[in-house]
Every structure is written in structure tokens, then in C-alpha cells.
Amino acid sequence: MAQGSGNRSRLLLVIxxxxxxxxxxxxxxxxxxxxxxxxxxxxxxxxxxxxxxTIFSPLGRFLSDVKNFGKTxxxxxxxxxxxxxxxxxxxLASETKGESAQLNGVLDLAxxxxxxxxxxxxxxxxxxxxxxxxxxxNQGSRSGIKKDMTVISQNGLVGLVKNIxxxxxxxxxxSDPSFKVGVKITRSQSIGILQGQGxxxxxxxxxxxxxxxxxxxxxxxxxxxxxxxxxxGVPVGHVTVLDxxxxxxxxxxxxxxxANLNDLGVVSVVLAAPAVAPSVPLxxxxxxxxxxxxxxxxxxxxxxxxxxxxSPTTSIKKK
Amino acid sequence: xxxxxxxxxxxxxxxxxxxxxSAISLIHFPIAGFSLYxxxxxxxxxxxxxxxxxxxxxxxxxxxxxxxxxxAPFGQWALILTIVGYLFATNRESFADxxxxxxxxxxxxxxxxxxxxxxxxxxxxxxxxxxxxxxHDLVILFGNALWTIIFTPMYLPALRTVRKISLxxxxx
Numbered sequence: 001m002a003q004g005s006g007n008r009s010r011l012l013l014v015i016x017x018x019x020x021x022x023x024x025x026x027x028x029x030x031x032x033x034x035x036x037x038x039x040x041x042x043x044x045x046x047x048x049x050x051x052x053x054t055i056f057s058p059l060g061r062f063l064s065d066v067k068n069f070g071k072t073x074x075x076x077x078x079x080x081x082x083x084x085x086x087x088x089x090x091x092l093a094s095e096t097k098g099e100s101a102q103l104n105g106v107l108d109l110a111x112x113x114x115x116x117x118x119x120x121x122x123x124x125x126x127x128x129x130x131x132x133x134x135x136x137x138n139q140g141s142r143s144g145i146k147k148d149m150t151v152i153s154q155n156g157l158v159g160l161v162k163n164i165x166x167x168x169x170x171x172x173x174x175s176d177p178s179f180k181v182g183v184k185i186t187r188s189q190s191i192g193i194l195q196g197q198g199x200x201x202x203x204x205x206x207x208x209x210x211x212x213x214x215x216x217x218x219x220x221x222x223x224x225x226x227x228x229x230x231x232x233g234v235p236v237g238h239v240t241v242l243d244x245x246x247x248x249x250x251x252x253x254x255x256x257x258x259a260n261l262n263d264l265g266v267v268s269v270v271l272a273a274p275a276v277a278p279s280v281p282l283x284x285x286x287x288x289x290x291x292x293x294x295x296x297x298x299x300x301x302x303x304x305x306x307x308x309x310x311s312p313t314t315s316i317k318k319k
Numbered sequence: 320x321x322x323x324x325x326x327x328x329x330x331x332x333x334x335x336x337x338x339x340x341s342a343i344s345l346i347h348f349p350i351a352g353f354s355l356y357x358x359x360x361x362x363x364x365x366x367x368x369x370x371x372x373x374x375x376x377x378x379x380x381x382x383x384x385x386x387x388x389x390x391a392p393f394g395q396w397a398l399i400l401t402i403v404g405y406l407f408a409t410n411r412e413s414f415a416d417x418x419x420x421x422x423x424x425x426x427x428x429x430x431x432x433x434x435x436x437x438x439x440x441x442x443x444x445x446x447x448x449x450x451x452x453x454x455h456d457l458v459i460l461f462g463n464a465l466w467t468i469i470f471t472p473m474y475l476p477a478l479r480t481v482r483k484i485s486l487x488x489x490x491x
Contacts, residue, residue: 178448
């Protein structure tokens with residue numbers, strides 16, 4: 001009797017393992033069934049994510065601030081002192097202001113580059129059960145977003161669109177270890193490859209044997225054919241540490257990105273790049289000092305509040 | 320496992336998956352992140368009998384494979400959690416019944432979740448996934464284990480109650 005039960009268990013184990021391996025094989029061979037199932041899941045999840053994001057984003061940002069407590073203790077003390085004076089309504093208003101500032105910043109960068117962009121709110125982050133680094137945004141194919149489009153924030157490159165549904169898209173962040181982008185040094189125009197490492201630092205390998213890397217060098221995207229996946233001239237980061245290995249065949253360095261990927265509230269997807277790449281390398285503008293006005297907030301207009309259905313397409317001409 | 324309980328377990332896992340993807344993933348945890356889904360799935364596996372562990376592991380893996388942010392091949396999590404289910408089922412008696420002691424149970428769940436993530440990394444490497452530096456991966460493993468140890472005692476009583484309700488009279 002016990003032996004029969006043991007045999008049934010072994011048979012069940014074999015069936016389940018073979019089924020799982022069958023799915024893995026199908027996926028690795030490119031059968032669309034598995035990709036379709038994830039797309040359906042994303043379509044089902046995105047309305048829930050939008051709702052939850054609207055409700056819980058203040059909590060998420062609060063925990064993000066706690067995470068950076070050691071780094072920005074002074075700023076946090078000031079913020080906490082201010083928070084004591086504010087009512088819950090004003091906290092929500094400052095949340096909107098913060099997103100508005102990010103939106104203004106990203107539109108400013110897009111305007112200086114002459115990009116045609118669509119603004120989007122971040123409604124989800126990658127699952128902790130996978131090692132990939134992604135965000136989910138609340139705009140999809142209905143807004144003109146396609147796969148492999150460049151995504152920027154107010155400070156520079158964020159990543160590229162990995163998957164889309166009609167109302168949402170998943171963006172692969174530039175910090176993901178599988179993310180690689182061709183970049184060039186603005187000072188010397190030498191080109192190289194930047195790769196994510198899963199954290200806030202990036203590895204940069206120079207492809208130009210005659211070129212040289214210096215600490216503080218600014219990097220911008222080099223651009224791809226037909227501007228997909230990367231448009232040229234987007235600020236990426238600056239060199240912080242040189243890797244002085246004499247045995248290395250190529251020069252390499254550690255880079256810090258301009259964009260803070262842990263604090264993304266609003267991003268923009270670049271729908272179209274200008275016909276000619278920006279002649280002057282773009283650099284992100286420093287964040288302005290945020291002043292919280294303790295006055296009753298009127299109903300916000302759509303031009304300053306990304307939360308109230310931002311205009312799906314924002315085209316800004318280069319001045 | 321009865322078909323009714325398979326269905327109810329699957330529905331429960333879907334709800335949990337939605338909470339994980341839409342709410343838990345929004346929280347920036349100080350060290351790495353926390354997968355509530357993985358912790359609860361391992362807990363469910365630990366509660367089940369031999370065959371139940373295998374089936375729950377497989378179902379939990381299939382649901383986790385649906386994650387749109389995952390870059391792993393579909394079926395990878397099903398394979399890993401089935402193996403985890405098998406390991407729990409075969410070794411449960413070796414450590415006495417750890418489900419009766421909450422403290423030991425919490426550490427077993429943390430160990431199971433860490434082992435599942437390690438297997439995910441190992442299998443991912445075999446199929447050509449890029450998962451970052453060893454330091455980065457170690458931080459994620461440590462962070463997830465830490466948060467699992469902290470949060471498991473909080474949801475454990477509720478999970479026991481839900482499971483009791485879902486059991487049929489014969490299974491009780």
C-alpha cells in the first residue's frame with residue numbers, strides 16, 4: 001500500500017517536472033503562447049496597479065525616504081519639520097507638486113533635445129522574485145508607445161520599453177545587468193558601451209583604442225539605427241572611477257547615472273527624435289529648490305498635474 | 320488534493336500574486352526587496368502532505384511564471400518550486416514536524432525562499448540569463464531572507480486560518 005503511494009508520488013513528480021520543462025522549452029524556442037500569457041497578465045494587472053499606485057505611492061515614497069535616511073539625514077530632518085506643519089491634504093498636494101516638478105524637468109530635457117515625448121506615471125516596480133530591474137508605466141500602445149523606445153526622466157536616460165499592452169508598458173531599467181547601451185564621451189566623442197550592474201553604478205568600456213577616459217567625463221547615448229532602441233544625445237551619466245588595470249586590453253571605468261532610478265515618479269517615452277541629433281550635448285539641469293506653499297490648492301490644471309490624465313502626446317520644438 | 324482545493328489554492332495564489340505585483344513591489348525596502356508571494360507559497364508547500372507539496376509548488380510556480388516583469392523563460396519557476404516542494408515533502412519527517420513550532424517554521428520558510436532564489440539564479444545561468452554581479456545577487460538573497468523572517472510571523476496565523484477553511488472535512 002505504502003509502496004503504491006510512493007510510486008504515485010514519484011509519477012506525479014515526474015509529470016510535473018516534465019510539464020515545467022516542456023513550458024521552458026517552448027518559451028526558449030520562441031513559441032508565442034507563453035509570451036501571450038504574460039501579456040494577458042499585464043493587461044489584467046495594469047488597472048489594479050494604477051489604482052494601488054494612486055493610493056499607496058505616498059507610502060512607497062515614505063519608505064524610499066527611510067531607505068535613504070543615512071545619506072540625506074539633514075534634508076530628512078527639514079522635511080520632517082515641514083511635515084509636522086502640513087495637514088494630510090497638503091501632503092497629498094506636495095505629492096502632486098513633486099510629480100509635477102519631475103514632469104516639468106523631463107519635459108524641459110525633452111524640449112531642449114527636440115524630442116517628441118509622451119509622459120507617463122510609474123505605477124509598478126519589478127517583482128522581488130525575479131532579478132530583473134523594471135518599472136511599469138501607465139501609458140501603452142494607445143499613446144503611440146512601441147517596443148524598444150527610449151525612456152527618459154528629468155535627469156537623463158532611464159531605460160527602454162520592453163513589453164507593451166494597450167494601456168501600460170514595462171520598461172527595462174538601465175541598471176538591469178542585461179541592459180547595454182552605446183554611449184560617447186561628450187569631451188572627446190570617443191564611443192563605448194555602458195552596462196548595468198544591478199545597482200546604482202555602471203560599467204563603461206571604451207571601444208576607441210586611441211581615446212582616453214577621465215574622471216568627470218559626461219556620457220550621452222550614441223544612438224541606434226533609425227533611433228531604435230536608443231535616440232542620440234540623451235544624458236546618461238558621468239565617470240566616477242577609472243579602472244586602472246594594466247593587464248586590461250580596453251579602458252574601462254565606473255559610471256554614476258544622472259537619473260535616480262529609485263525615485264522615479266514620472267518618466268517620458270520618446271516617440272520621435274529630432275531629424276538631427278542635438279549639436280550641443282544635453283546635460284540635466286540641477287534640481288531646483290522645492291518650496292511648499294501652505295495655501296489652499298485650487299483644482300489643478302492638466303498642464304501641471306501628471307496624475308490627471310497627462311496629455312498623451314507632448315511635442316516640444318527646440319528653441 | 321481534491322479538485323476543489325486545487326481550484327481554491329490557485330485562486331488564492333492569483334490574489335496573492337496581484338497583491339505582490341501591484342502593492343508590495345511599490346515599496347522600496349531598505350535592503351533588496353521582499354517577495355510576499357514566494358514566502359506564502361513556501362509556507363503553503365510546507366503545510367501540505369507529500370503530493371500536496373508537489374502540486375502546490377507547481378501551481379505557485381506557474382502563477383509566478385505569469386509575471387510580466389520576469390525575463391526568465393515561462394516554466395522556470397514551476398520547475399523550481401516543484402523541486403522545492405519535493406525537497407520539503409521528502410525531508411519534512413527528518414526535522415520532525417516543523418510546522419508545529421512557529422520559530423523553526425519561519426526559518427524553514429526563509430531557507431526555502433532563499434533556496435528557490437538560488438536555484439532560479441543557477442537555472443537562469445544555465446539558460447543564458449544575465450543576473451548581475453555576485454555581490455548584487457547576495458544582497459538580494461540576504462535581503463529577501465531577512466524580510467521573510469520578519470514578515471512571516473505576521474501573516475502565519477491568517478494563513479493557517481485560511482487553510483483550515485479551505486480544507487474539506489475528509490482532508491481535516
